[in-house]
Amino acid sequence: MSFEDSEGTPIAGDLADGSPAAAAGPELTTRPAPPPGASEEEYANHSYKVYPSGRRNVVEFDNTYKSFGRNQILRGLTMGIPEGMVSMILGPSGTGKSVCIKHMVGLLYPDSGDVRVQGESVPDMPDEQLFEMRKKFGLLFQDGALFSSMNLYDNVAFPLRQHTEKSEQEIEEIVMRRLTEVGLGYSRDKLPNELSGGMRKRAGFARALVLEPDILLFDEPDSGLDPVRTALLGELILEIHREMMEDAKAQKKPYLPTFAVVTHDIMSARRVADYINVLWRGRIVEAGPAQDMLNSDNPFIRQFLAGESQGPLTMD
Amino acid sequence: MDDLFAVPRGWLESFGEIVKFCARILGDIASLRVFKYFGEVLRQAGILIVSSTLVIWGLVFIIGLQCGIEGAYFDRSVGVPAYAGVFAAWCDLRELVPLCFGYMMAAKVGTGIVAEIGSMRISDEIDALEVMGISGVTFLCATRLLGSMLVLPFVYLCSIGAGFFASYLAVVQQIGDVSSGGYFLIFWQFQNPPDVLYSLIKAMAMAIVIVLVGCYYGYTATGGPVGVGTATAKSMVFNIVSVHVIGMLGTQLFWGANPRAPIGG
Structure with a gap:
């Protein structure tokens, strides 16, 4: 495989633990039956093919089902997020991408099936363990989800004040470094309602970074942003990932930093993704390293990644 | 028949949900988990003092005036103007001060909490808290409850003072049918120290x-x-x-068997 990850290093042979066994992704050998109440035809374009990423999965969905009333969102989802990569979860609107993120951090639980983070089942965790597990995550919400009663500085400092014993001076150092990285060093005293949508997203990004999480999730970071700002945010994501990879390797952390970005913006995916999961009708159509996916001959993947109107995906 | 019971079943379900949720908050306080966020408890207590105390005292003061005026004129009309203190001792302490305190708590504090936490919920701020490994119930709800428990007994005791002071002003200073000494003689005769405690318990239950x-x-x-x-x-x-x-339940429980006025029959 000739594809390279966001660091510019080849993926194959760059395993976290160096073992070929760890490279195994959720490869499906037999074609799963369609979910209850659905026809085989509806899932005809789901090839369920998973191209190997060369990395172990830090997050795994195993035949996960989730409904809201009569709305079936996840319908037997089996998906992996490989370690140390910038992964994209792509799919048409309303297909369950944000629901996936909420399952990873235990904000939602599956009706059946399992979600595992670093090998541990999230639905089985007692509350205390769940709160501990969540400290491994950083999550950038669609609108940043900054606390409206606090200024930018206090928002970013909040996780440090709650979870560490650092002095105010150390906290200020970290917060200002992160705020400067996202280009908001000059806005530290502003309240969230004084910021533009893009600034709120960047501030949310800074807050998600301060605890140096193993896994960083982005829920539609490009929604509501103009194309230039979307591109700049994409670059920022790549740059921070690269930096965190270097730090993790230098510190020999047990898990390399993993980014998962939920989006339906194809341009972002092309620019940022190391690995792509394409989700439709609550299941993965195909998944694999970006290059493999961009060369896929699956008609749905081709239509979606090209953003064309002709193909299996219609307005229905 | 199913339709007939659907509405009461819905109410019962909501009530059960509320009870379960409240038990979680009380559990956070009883298990001392809330003390992890004691700074937030103090902040909430401070907000309560600064933003709600005066308005509670103001309402209780007004109801104290009303009670004093009506009591004084009623006693005058039945020929016992010296007994106007009974109204302050009973009506203020047992009924009106707790009720007005409850009204203002519901209108100012209760709705404020719903609006604030509700806005945080719809703007994903609570999810953001949870993802940071902080329990939203503990950080947002248990801290508010503990903050209220720390502050409100004092706010309420002062409210009783405000109500009594207002009744005294209305009866003795404004209407003047009874002297200050005569007013207080009756006022103290018709209440016992435990009455203040009962009144406080009623108000704290409401809060x-x-x-x-x-x-x-x-x-x-x-x-x-x-x-x-x-x-x-x-x-x-x-x-x-x-x-x-x-x-109502508090009055029945605490004063229902009072031999001076057996409200409970």
């Missing part, structure tokens, strides 16, 4: 219910800004009814 209900409706708000508005209105209805139910 705790109001804060818990506010937290529940805020925390479970859905459906955008309209949903927060609906939740605020629902909490107000629930709280006003609760204030009266607690008021």
Whole structure:
């Protein structure tokens, strides 16, 4: 495989633990039956093919089902997020991408099936363990989800004040470094309602970074942003990932930093993704390293990644 | 038949949900988990003092004036103007001060909690807290309840003072049918020290219910800004009814067997 990850290093042979066994992704050998109440035809374009990423999965969905009333969102989802990569979860609107993120951090639980983070089942965790597990995550919400009663500085400092014993001076150092990285060093005293949508997203990004999480999730970071700002945010994501990879390797952390970005913006995916999961009708159509996916001959993947109107995906 | 029971079943389900949620908050306080966020407890207590105390005292003061004036004129009309102190001793302490305290708590504090926590819910701020490994129930709800428990007994005791002072002003200084000494003779004769404690228990029961209900409706708000508005209105209805139910039960429990006025029959 000739594809390279966001660091510019080849993926194959760059395993976290160096073992070929760890490279195994959720490869499906037999074609799963369609979910209850659905026809085989509806899932005809789901090839369920998973191209190997060369990395172990830090997050795994195993035949996960989730409904809201009569709305079936996840319908037997089996998906992996490989370690140390910038992964994209792509799919048409309303297909369950944000629901996936909420399952990873235990904000939602599956009706059946399992979600595992670093090998541990999230639905089985007692509350205390769940709160501990969540400290491994950083999550950038669609609108940043900054606390409206606090200024930018206090928002970013909040996780440090709650979870560490650092002095105010150390906290200020970290917060200002992160705020400067996202280009908001000059806005530290502003309240969230004084910021533009893009600034709120960047501030949310800074807050998600301060605890140096193993896994960083982005829920539609490009929604509501103009194309230039979307591109700049994409670059920022790549740059921070690269930096965190270097730090993790230098510190020999047990898990390399993993980014998962939920989006339906194809341009972002092309620019940022190391690995792509394409989700439709609550299941993965195909998944694999970006290059493999961009060369896929699956008609749905081709239509979606090209953003064309002709193909299996219609307005229905 | 199913339709007939659907509405009461829905009410019971909601009530069960509220009880379960409240038990979680009380559990956070009883297990001392809330003390992890004691800074937030103090902040909430401070907010309560600064933003709600004066308005509670103001309402109680006005009701104290009303009670004094009406009591004085009624006693004058039946030929016992010297007994105007009875109204302050009974009506203020046992009924009106707790009720007015409950009304203002529901209107100012309860709705404020629903609106604040509800807005945080719909703007994903609570999810953000949870993802940071911080329990939203503990950080947002248990801290508010503990903050209220720390502050409100003192606020309420001062409210009683405000009500008594207002009644005294109206009866003795404004209407003047009875001397200050005569007023206080009757005023103290018709109450015992435990009455203050009972009154305090009634008011604290109201306050705790109001804060818990506010937290529940805020925390479970859905459906955008309209949903927060609906939740605020629902909490107000629930709280006003609760204030009266607690008021009635408290009176029956604490003073129902009083030989001077056997309210319980």
